[in-house]
Amino acid sequence: MSAGTNAKESSRIPYGGYYRRDDNEVSAAERIVTHAGPGSPMGEYMRRFWQPVCLSEELTDVPKVVQILHERLVAFRDRSGQVGLLFPHCSHRGTSLEFGIVQQRGIRCCYHGWLYDVDGRILETPCEPAGSRIKETVFHGAYPAFERDGIVFGYFGPPSEKPDFAEYDSYTIPEGTRLVPFSNLYECNWLQVFENLIDHFHSAVLHNNMTVDGLDAALAAGMNLGEGFREMPVIEWHTTRDGNGMLFTAGRRVAPDRVWVRTTELALPNYAATASLVPTAAELRHTTVAMSRWQVPVDDENMIVLGWRHFNDEIDPQHYGNAQDCGYDKIDFLEGQTRHRTYEEKQRAPGDYEAMTSQRPVALHHLENPGRSDVGVYLIRRLLREAVAGKTPADSTRPLAKAEGETLSTYTSDNVVRVAGVGGEADRELIATTCREVLAILKETDQVPRQQRRAHMLSRLDEFDGGL
Ligand code: FES
Numbered sequence: 381m382s383a384g385t386n387a388k389e390s391s392r393i394p395y396g397g398y399y400r401r402d403d404n405e406v407s408a409a410e411r412i413v414t415h416a417g418p419g420s421p422m423g424e425y426m427r428r429f430w431q432p433v434c435l436s437e438e439l440t441d442v443p444k445v446v447q448i449l450h451e452r453l454v455a456f457r458d459r460s461g462q463v464g465l466l467f468p469h470c471s472h473r474g475t476s477l478e479f480g481i482v483q484q485r486g487i488r489c490c491y492h493g494w495l496y497d498v499d500g501r502i503l504e505t506p507c508e509p510a511g512s513r514i515k516e517t518v519f520h521g522a523y524p525a526f527e528r529d530g531i532v533f534g535y536f537g538p539p540s541e542k543p544d545f546a547e548y549d550s551y552t553i554p555e556g557t558r559l560v561p562f563s564n565l566y567e568c569n570w571l572q573v574f575e576n577l578i579d580h581f582h583s584a585v586l587h588n589n590m591t592v593d594g595l596d597a598a599l600a601a602g603m604n605l606g607e608g609f610r611e612m613p614v615i616e617w618h619t620t621r622d623g624n625g626m627l628f629t630a631g632r633r634v635a636p637d638r639v640w641v642r643t644t645e646l647a648l649p650n651y652a653a654t655a656s657l658v659p660t661a662a663e664l665r666h667t668t669v670a671m672s673r674w675q676v677p678v679d680d681e682n683m684i685v686l687g688w689r690h691f692n693d694e695i696d697p698q699h700y701g702n703a704q705d706c707g708y709d710k711i712d713f714l715e716g717q718t719r720h721r722t723y724e725e726k727q728r729a730p731g732d733y734e735a736m737t738s739q740r741p742v743a744l745h746h747l748e749n750p751g752r753s754d755v756g757v758y759l760i761r762r763l764l765r766e767a768v769a770g771k772t773p774a775d776s777t778r779p780l781a782k783a784e785g786e787t788l789s790t791y792t793s794d795n796v797v798r799v800a801g802v803g804g805e806a807d808r809e810l811i812a813t814t815c816r817e818v819l820a821i822l823k824e825t826d827q828v829p830r831q832q833r834r835a836h837m838l839s840r841l842d843e844f845d846g847g848l
């Protein structure tokens with residue numbers, strides 16, 4: 381080996397660190413999917429969707445500075461209840477509206493009193509003479525915003541392309557579902573956190589005794605997902621919604637005659653819905669979403685998760701009532717989701733936060749050595765690349781949701797079905813086939829009206845296995 385040996389060659393020799401010290405740049409190809417600043421391919425793509433910006437609880441009687449998609453903005457709720465997302469620097473002479481005064485209608489700059497409505501319209505310029513026409517000739521930079529169940533959403537794209545909000549049936553099914561807002565801040569690129577959701581194998585390692593063995597009980601408590609997650613699952617990945625989403629099915633034998641099929645879907649560009657967090661695996665029969673969440677870029681090296689925990693009698697009932705543990709940068713399940721632990725705790729019992737943020741501020745894909753278990757991660761990157769390049773057709777499930785009262789069907793679910801085990805490798809084949817069959821039933825729900833979807837699923841599962 382010479383000093384000119386390249387990183388690829390040197391990765392095949394022992395003690396080859398000398399040759400590899402400098403290979404730490406994010407490549408142009410990697411930036412296509414990781415970078416979301418204004419004008420960038422991913423930034424432009426993400427700006428075609430409603431994105432969560434902050435929690436409603438963060439809007440008080442003073443303005444709130446937010447940073448989303450590399451843009452710094454001032455968010456506020458005026459005293460009539462309208463939500464505004466404005467460029468921070470006053471259109472007059474640049475004073476920041478973070479020091480503005482929230483008014484009955486709009487926000488007033490503290491310096492010379494220009495008053496802005498939520499759409500950027502200038503309502504008053506009090507230092508100007510009567511008859512001044514400045515306010516008729518200038519609009520301040522503004523984005524549309526609305527609040528939904530404790531989250532403020534904004535739209536950052538061209539006004540003419542503003543889409544409908546994607547309304548999933550899981551927001552209101554089962555009846556009595558309460559959406560409780562939360563956020564979590566991560567010091568890493570947004571894509572690492574998005575990929576983590578499709579990287580289901582880690583739940584059998586990071587969230588199980590493989591990484592907390594030997595710890596004292598107090599530290600280990602709260603680090604593990606339920607029993608059911610301990611098995612190495614049989615996983616398959618599929619694209620959904622004409623390439624606008626993807627899902628995995630994870631199959632595990634949970635009893636001699638039962639298979640648990642867990643389905644988790646991601647929708648482009650950055651939405652995910654996950655199923656039960658602490659499954660009582662042998663009993664689940666088509667339970668739906670426990671958490672809906674958006675992975676939102678703040679800048680290249682910081683991101684924020686904003687979303688809802690779903691509380692109802694069916695999903696994680698043992699967690700019902702933990703809503704007070706959800707909120708700004710806090711979540712009610714599984715230690716290791718946030719930055720708030722000590723360094724020693726993080727080292728001795730690492731969680732998702734440590735695993736994702738330590739992949740580097742922006743993970744270097746060209747240094748990875750992917751295996752069979754990484755197919756899902758590479759699939760989501762490919763789907764994002766194709767969507768950004770404009771190669772993905774429109775999602776044909778979307779128009780269905782436009783009918784009165786209709787919603788997008790949710791594939792994310794836990795389904796236990798009765799399938800007798802056959803043992804050994806053949807059983808893993810059988811589990812894979814079972815997952816495909818359950819998925820086929822799930823996908824039928826696109827065509828079933830919202831009110832009947834759940835009953836349809838249950839009766840189809842009964843047809844499949846004769847009932848639990
Ligand atoms: S700088 Fe804002 S009103 Fe003058």
Ligand SMILES: [Fe+2]
Nearest residue numbers: 582583587732
């Ligand atoms: Fe995890």
